[in-house]
Amino acid sequence: MNSNQYTIEHKTGKKDEFLERILEHSRYLYHLAYRLTGNQEDAEDLTQETMWQAHRKSDKYVYEKSLKAWLRMMMTNRFRDKVRKKSLKVVAIEDQVLSPTQVSQYTPSVEEQVEQKLALEKVKNEIEQLPDIYRNVLILRHFEGYSYSEISEALQIPEGTVKTQLFRARKMLKSRLSN
CATH class of the missing domain: 1.10.1740.10 (RNA polymerase sigma factor, region 2, helix turn helix motif)
Known part of the structure; x- marks a missing residue:
């Protein structure tokens, strides 16, 4: 047994x-x-x-x-x-472009891997520079996979505020990354 x-x-x-x-x-x-x-x-x-x-x-x-x-x-x-x-x-x-059921045998070249790593580091650095509330909402949504209601509960803020802050965080991040 x-x-x-x-x-x-x-x-x-x-x-x-x-x-x-x-x-x-x-x-x-x-x-x-x-x-x-x-x-x-x-x-x-x-x-x-x-x-x-x-x-x-x-x-x-x-x-x-x-x-x-x-x-x-x-x-x-x-x-x-x-x-x-x-x-x-x-x-x-975020690096997984394909879903697990669609994973192919494609292996990126060393140059592509370096470029991806540099891009990921740039994104991580820019996320770290965001104000706390925007950073927290962004991480919970995109890295932890929380729903809006779960974020609302975790941060003890209204769900509408979560959506607004997430929108602002994305906009701020996009602006920083485009410079």
Whole structure:
């Protein structure tokens, strides 16, 4: 009997239902992990680790919140920790032009890779220069994948304000990058 079977058979019905709810998001989690890691093996590992951690920490989940968002945040944090610890190759989500189901065998040349890295560094530097509220809204929306309502809740500001600040942040960033 493996440890996973033990957990499922010996926990309350609530835990079993929770595990089923987590497993319903496994495909989404794998695609997110693939976009973060850039390869199948690391994506599978990250997905499995995230689901295991989520099940283990099920008592910390607030049922009124979005499970998908909670799992996404858990995966993103776990990935960041792994990058810090193991210096894994980071593939920014914004660099993935194709969706995971459309990934081709195209490998950019060294020159293209250098240009992409320089462009990404310029964007990151410009984002860091934005005022805090614009930077926070932009990061939560585009790097963390939060919805408007999730950003509203996280920053404790109205959803309309989130949209306005995001619009202004994008406009400011576009202006800075075009100079």
